[in-house]
Amino acid sequence: MIEIDRITKTYNGVKAVDAVTMTVETGTITVIVGTSGSGKTTLLRMINRLEEPTSGEVRINGVSTLATKPHLLRRRIGYAIQGHGLFPHHTVARNIGAVPRLLDWPKDKIEARVDELLTLFSMDPAQFRDRYPAELSGGQQQRVGVARALASRPDLLLMDEPFGALDPIIRARAQDDLRRIQKALGSTIMLVTHDMEEAIRLGDRVAVMDGGKLVQHGTPAEIIAQPATDFVANMVGEVERPLRLLSLIPLCDLVEDGDAPGAALPADASLRDALAACLWTGRSAVPVERDGDVVGRVTFDAIRARAELRA
Numbered sequence: 001m002i003e004i005d006r007i008t009k010t011y012n013g014v015k016a017v018d019a020v021t022m023t024v025e026t027g028t029i030t031v032i033v034g035t036s037g038s039g040k041t042t043l044l045r046m047i048n049r050l051e052e053p054t055s056g057e058v059r060i061n062g063v064s065t066l067a068t069k070p071h072l073l074r075r076r077i078g079y080a081i082q083g084h085g086l087f088p089h090h091t092v093a094r095n096i097g098a099v100p101r102l103l104d105w106p107k108d109k110i111e112a113r114v115d116e117l118l119t120l121f122s123m124d125p126a127q128f129r130d131r132y133p134a135e136l137s138g139g140q141q142q143r144v145g146v147a148r149a150l151a152s153r154p155d156l157l158l159m160d161e162p163f164g165a166l167d168p169i170i171r172a173r174a175q176d177d178l179r180r181i182q183k184a185l186g187s188t189i190m191l192v193t194h195d196m197e198e199a200i201r202l203g204d205r206v207a208v209m210d211g212g213k214l215v216q217h218g219t220p221a222e223i224i225a226q227p228a229t230d231f232v233a234n235m236v237g238e239v240e241r242p243l244r245l246l247s248l249i250p251l252c253d254l255v256e257d258g259d260a261p262g263a264a265l266p267a268d269a270s271l272r273d274a275l276a277a278c279l280w281t282g283r284s285a286v287p288v289e290r291d292g293d294v295v296g297r298v299t300f301d302a303i304r305a306r307a308e309l310r311a
């Protein structure tokens with residue numbers, strides 16, 4: 001568990017981060033979202049002490065980060081940034097193994113970990129281990145950057161706009177990859193973005209910053225359905241609220257007995273997908289399948305009723 005306790009950073013008399021308090025549960029993704037200059041990066045960088053707080057403290061599993069020397073602390077906290085910061089003259093394997101090497105892991109354990117991570121990120125180790133960063137696509141470089149940050153099984157992974165440089169399609173895939181890998185490894189992640197769509201898609205919890213203050217901290221559904229301030233409502237986008245909510249609800253929540261025409265959607269697809277299918281093909285219901293078997297249908301009316309209920 002990560003406890004952030006009234007942490008504050010003042011630059012030239014101005015509070016860039018103002019008494020932020022929040023708790024991050026182990027094994028979850030927290031996304032910090034806000035406009036430019038709202039203090040997101042400063043908050044993140046105080047957690048691994050790249051910035052020293054003016055006041056307040058951070059505790060990891062009950063122990064203050066002030067109790068550990070900053071360079072030792074940073075070996076336990078992964079850090080991935082936009083543009084990934086790979087060492088250009090080191091191979092992929094050396095890049096990923098950088099922190100385990102600092103921690104004096106035996107060579108065979110490092111090699112096994114590099115291969116395990118490359119495989120998790122859908123990059124064939126035999127093909128990619130010995131390449132240099134310049135021999136990779138932007139999306140591959142980004143994956144190696146995240147693999148490097150995860151290599152030593154850190155207590156916490158901090159990510160600052162990790163997908164900012166990727167085009168929208170690769171970006172969506174990178175987000176799905178991160179979700180899958182985070183689940184597989186049980187990692188605890190704090191990620192900064194200015195993109196509410198990304199926050200809602202990735203976060204177990206979303207923390208909204210405005211002018212250095214934490215204005216709301218809750219599940220994506222809470223942020224969308226009950227925005228705490230006008231600023232949060234604006235960030236979510238009033239018009240998009242019902243659609244965003246539908247994108248969080250799986251079909252299996254609304255499935256009912258009965259037939260429907262046309263191609264089936266998987267039970268873990270979202271109501272937003274089903275709505276799109278209804279509108280696109282003019283159907284009033286879509287079949288739902290699980291493991292290849294049709295298990296029922298979701299109707300347009302049921303989707304509309306759910307959207308009205310929560311929006």
Ligand SMILES: Nc1ncnc2c1ncn2[C@@H]1O[C@H](COP(=O)(O)OP(=O)(O)OP(=O)(O)O)[C@@H](O)[C@H]1O
Pocket residue numbers: 011012016034035036037038039040041042043194
């Ligand atoms: N080293 C510094 N010295 C003085 N002011 C700073 C320093 N670093 C950040 N600030 C100020 O603190 C405020 C918060 O900056 P921060 O980088 O944390 O915002 P952000 O929300 O991450 O913004 P962005 O999305 O643009 O990166 C800004 O007003 C910024 O100008």
